[in-house]
Amino acid sequence: MIKEIEDIKTVFIEELAKTGSLSDLNNLRIKYLGKKGILSSRLKALSQLPSEERPIFGQQINDCKRFIEEEIGKREGVLKAEERKREIAREFIDITLPGKYTVPGRLHPITVVMREIIDIFTGMGFDVEVGPEVELDYYNFEALNIPRDHPARDMQDTFYISEDILLRTHTSPVQVRVMEKKRPPLKFIAPGKVYRCDADISHTPMFHQIEGLMVDRDIAFSDLKGILEVFIHKLFNPNTPVRFRPSYFPFTEPSVEIDIGCILCSGSGCRVCKGTGWLEVLGAGMVNPRVFEMVGYDPETYTGFAFGMGVERLTMLKYSIEDIRMFFENDIRFLRQF
């Protein structure tokens, strides 16, 4: 009997080694461990043995059974791993084929730069205000100290809707509107579209400006220099040279134009800076007391500064765009670059 069981083991080991798949293994399991399997029939045969031998042989058969179960278990693990390997091998695909996704669109470069500028100022604590594009002559000119027969109106060719209504030529009317509604301290910027009847290689009838105003007790010209220098250093880079030069705007006094060292030639003189090494980027000045009087602020108590910039110009400088008209052609090959 013992020999018989040893033989079963030996044959089993041989057969086990030959199994190549999980179904082979299953068949083998049935053959040895199934209800009508080899070991079951041996167990049934136990009853014919004398009772004192039964436990010994019973033990033997059970050991053999456990052995077979363990071996089948091990083999199953091996076969499963092999099977998984083959499965994985079948599932290889060309990972260089492109994925499917929505190609994101792009924001207009004017929007990109506008946001950058707005972020810089809001980061310095400025609020954002807006005003209408179709504006009263009063807000666009008169309240800004530009009366009707003032030559400064020549600086801005105006689209008129009627005698008193026009398309705003700058974002400065927002200054007046906000000051009429709120009391100092004030510090805000006002981005938006503006219009001038002018069209050539460097002018479009519509463009974008960002206006800024800061009013409080004891705001000085030196503060204007501080805020705008920080702004330029954030928008371009901290080493950009900045130059403040006297200019004229009817609604500010003293007025200033702000140049930066030409970012294309680094100041040595080129076509873009017309050989001067400098590029004008901002207009600014201390709010003219007459403007304060118009909105009912006491110019003795309050001082402040205002500034304005053309977004197209700054965008052209940032991206080396040469023709302003490209912004409004909306060629996708252009727009997709930003």
Next chain:
Amino acid sequence: MRLSLEWLKDFVDINNVTPDELNLKLTMIGLEVEGVESVDGDIVFEVNVTPNRSDCLSVLGIAREVSALLNIPLRMPDFKITGDTGGCEIGVNILDPELCHRYAGRTIKGVRITGSPDWMKRRLERSGMRSINNVVDVTNYVLLEMGHPLHAFDMDRISGGVIRVGRAGEGQIIRTIDGVERRIPDDCLLIWDSERPVAIAGIMGGQDSEVTDRTVNVFLESAYFLPSSIRRTSKNLGLKTESSYRFERGTDRESLINALDRAAYLIRELAGGEVSERVDEYPVSFKAEPIPVRYERVRRVIGAGIGDEEMIDILKRLRMDVRVEREHLLVIPPSFRNDIGSEIDIIEEIARFYGYDRIPVTVPKIPVSMERPGRGHSIINNIKDTMRKIGFTEAINYSFLNMDDLDMLSIPGDDIRRKAIRIRNPLRTEESHLRTTLLPALLRNLRYNLSMGNREIRLFEVARVFQNDMVFENGLPMEKHYLGAIYYLSRLPELWKDETPKFYIFKGFIEHILSEFKIKDVFFERSSEPFLHPGQSADIIVSKRRIGYFGLVHPDVADRLDLKLARPEIFLCEIDIDSMITLIPGETRYSPIPRFPYIERDIAIMVDESLTAASIAGSLRDFPSELIEDISLFDVYKGPNIPEGKKSLAFSIRYRAKDRTLTDAEVEPIHRGLVQYICNKTGGVIRG
């Protein structure tokens, strides 16, 4: 203004300043040099003189600034008329002293009209003027040199020996020296002889009285005209001259006789003749009020510790009369500085000459803002970002509208989009109105991009439209933010196929936007927009308000676009963002996450093809059961097994109770009831 440095050297000794240094120095006091040109050994600066500084529109004017800046003396040219010969034979009568504060003149009799000497021609040409004859050239030369416009008349053409200065009155016509006959508006100031107008004051002389080769006797005019009057006339007539340019910016009443004398002196030098005494009517005299200037105020506004002495020195160099008081100065500006009238003007002068670059850089104390940022701004940013993420690229178009585009879109005559605001002076007739819709521009962008060979066009724009039918304030129109989008993809070879019909792809974009802003209660109704395909377009209705529309472009409109494409599938949408913003839910409030599991059941129902999915879903939602949590459509099927004129829709119904785990036994009868209900409601039958 073109400035010859050779000419400038007549007035100031700048031999130890290089042209580059001078260029920089002028620029840094506000006389920006915009261009530099070398002409035959001379250097000509193009100086940008701001509108407030009419006193700098001359060689003398800039010389004064240079003299003040470098603290060097100013040399004046010769203009003393000696040996006057008798009185002036022309009398002057100012009828309108409001518009003409001073009028002076001299006659020069017996002149010989020839060409000018080379030195004068050269200087005129370098300054951008043409040489005509010696007498006319002198008037232009003195204009450039001293900044005061002059006019020379042929004295023998002035009838009655009198010059009158008065308004035009009705129906005056004058032929000016450029040969143009001009009808003069009533209010304009004219120069008359005893009979007729001989010149448009301060702007241009008349042809009848101009100096010609045959002229022997000359009457020379030097006057002061009211700037606003000259500007109005110049604008009205559309006539701008070197003379009107200076008069409308303001000239110097006091020293206009210097210009007169300088010109008379030069005419005598170049053309001979005898100069008469001066006739000089001066009804409105010049008087400058002293301006109090507080030292402390100067320092506070500029933010620099400028010393009292330095202030006084700067002002004196600028030829101001300065009286020193204890706390302040009393400053009287010279007569040529018509831009200075208040303390701040003086502060600017001090800052300018102190040097902007010397003013310190400080950072103001900024109080914390109490403002709550407006929602509009950030929502518009968010809309742009959303559009970008779903594949649309941002366009920016002009706000102008071509009314013909509304015809192209079949927009009917009574549509409010036709009530566009008209611009009085458009640059082009195609840009004569303000936009009431963003679509024409987007269609133009489409056409442009197609013509450039671009084949995938997904563009959007967020901009204001202008509604004339609604008033914002004071007669200003309502400006509303709109979102417009256009979508066109030509059939490109595609690796991963997507069989979704284009309409639903495009509708998905709309739903994406609404979902981004958590906008609920959305319905889509067939749109009646005339430029959209009636069967593939929808109005977007939120809480019963129409906020926009979208759909396939109507084939008629597509034909008109002439895109050279067979049946192009172009989708458009336009959404009123300002209305949409009001429908965005406010603050988010948390609702508890369900604690008990749900049970899902499906219904596949076959109905008439004409029944919309939304109406069936609506009926399902109407079924009264608190346990129904969600109803969603997951399949629409037509084809074999479904009779003609019918379709099958499959919905998934989710049941859940708030307070317990539902059992199949509990859901079963409710679901059966629902099935029965929907079949009755729609006349449909249950499939499978």
